[in-house]
Amino acid sequence: MTRPEYLPFGKPHFSDREIAAVTRVLRSGWVGMGPETIAFERELADYVGAPHVVTVNSCTSALFLSLLVSGVGPGDEVICPSLTWCSTANAALYLGAQPVFCDVDPDTLCLTVEHVLAKVTPKTKAVMVVHLGGLAADVATLRAALPKGVVVVEDAAHALGARFPDGKPVGSSGNLTCFSFYANKNLSTGEGGAIALFDGSLAEQLQSLRQHGLPVDAWKRFSHPQQLLLSNPLDRLGYKMNYTDLEACIGRIQLTRQPEFAAIRLDIAQRYVNGLKAMSPPLGFQRHCLDPYHARHLFVVQLALDRMRLNRDEVVLALRAQNIGASIHYAPLHLMPLYCDGRQPASLPVTEQVAARMLTLPISASMSLSDADDVLRALEAVIEGR
Numbered sequence: 001m002t003r004p005e006y007l008p009f010g011k012p013h014f015s016d017r018e019i020a021a022v023t024r025v026l027r028s029g030w031v032g033m034g035p036e037t038i039a040f041e042r043e044l045a046d047y048v049g050a051p052h053v054v055t056v057n058s059c060t061s062a063l064f065l066s067l068l069v070s071g072v073g074p075g076d077e078v079i080c081p082s083l084t085w086c087s088t089a090n091a092a093l094y095l096g097a098q099p100v101f102c103d104v105d106p107d108t109l110c111l112t113v114e115h116v117l118a119k120v121t122p123k124t125k126a127v128m129v130v131h132l133g134g135l136a137a138d139v140a141t142l143r144a145a146l147p148k149g150v151v152v153v154e155d156a157a158h159a160l161g162a163r164f165p166d167g168k169p170v171g172s173s174g175n176l177t178c179f180s181f182y183a184n185k186n187l188s189t190g191e192g193g194a195i196a197l198f199d200g201s202l203a204e205q206l207q208s209l210r211q212h213g214l215p216v217d218a219w220k221r222f223s224h225p226q227q228l229l230l231s232n233p234l235d236r237l238g239y240k241m242n243y244t245d246l247e248a249c250i251g252r253i254q255l256t257r258q259p260e261f262a263a264i265r266l267d268i269a270q271r272y273v274n275g276l277k278a279m280s281p282p283l284g285f286q287r288h289c290l291d292p293y294h295a296r297h298l299f300v301v302q303l304a305l306d307r308m309r310l311n312r313d314e315v316v317l318a319l320r321a322q323n324i325g326a327s328i329h330y331a332p333l334h335l336m337p338l339y340c341d342g343r344q345p346a347s348l349p350v351t352e353q354v355a356a357r358m359l360t361l362p363i364s365a366s367m368s369l370s371d372a373d374d375v376l377r378a379l380e381a382v383i384e385g386r
């Protein structure tokens, strides 16, 4: 039976606490970047195990600014997986650099050292590691294997709360690590992003670049009226990419609720794994998806297409027709005209194979186990052709 309401693939959970925080900030008369943002940055830094966190208006901006302060520019090559959201590769394009796409492991869906090393050239300036779905890729081994001078930037849009194999949190590696607080993320503030890092002088550069290259941010000017705007003249091109207190006050509450959200996500993932194993043909899922170190932002399923009548897109549409918000993460970037730019696309056999059979099932802290059962029932009916 079709669900009466559409089940979105990701839906944030906001309680009265987030609503009270927004009310408090609205009543304070200061909704720009200020004390809430500073407090959120400190709390987030503690949570991810980094000495500095710089918030920005999106993870896309975080990735762009990270490459910018790493010195990436025209003529440089930036290696990243093709199996990712466009933001990863676009960060390189914004700077006139060339994204060079690498393949991924078929089971973890993340890049490996071998995939990256196969793409390194004398022009390689950076590698962007995507922790797909919330599974942390092994950045320590990668960094050790890369030539000196190649920078690693982590795209941790999915991976707040994830841990590396040694148990340390994503954000604590020493690499510039970029998080997203977009509407459907594990920690949601509608929009927003952050860079976790260890280098204090880079953190200062990022703080300035996110606000027009100004030496003093808007909150300091507001709270210290004797500070004149542009008493130090601009000497670099900056951007308008700052976060706001209206968002940060939500983020601070969402951060304290991460254990609650993680427990719900784990229950749903467990329910999916049990259900998927019992289906005919059985469906594959991302390796380590029940591992305590996985952030479970996405629940990725791999269809056994050779034993099915429908293709992946037909399965997704059939699920949506039953009010199940299944989705696709991702269409491979290396085959898209924007990135080929008239050249023959690289051959990335694993990416091309898995991308044709991958779909994501709804998972969020707003879901119940009964929602997960609806998903499994609908999926079973679709793949068995009922």
Ligand SMILES: Cc1ncc(COP(=O)(O)O)c(C=O)c1O
Binding pocket: 057, 058, 059, 060, 061, 084, 085, 087, 088, 130, 155, 157, 158, 179, 180, 181, 182, 192, 193
């Ligand atoms: C892997 C990945 N990187 C980057 C981003 C960009 O995040 P934002 O929407 O905060 O810019 C996303 C967004 O979903 C993503 O999935």
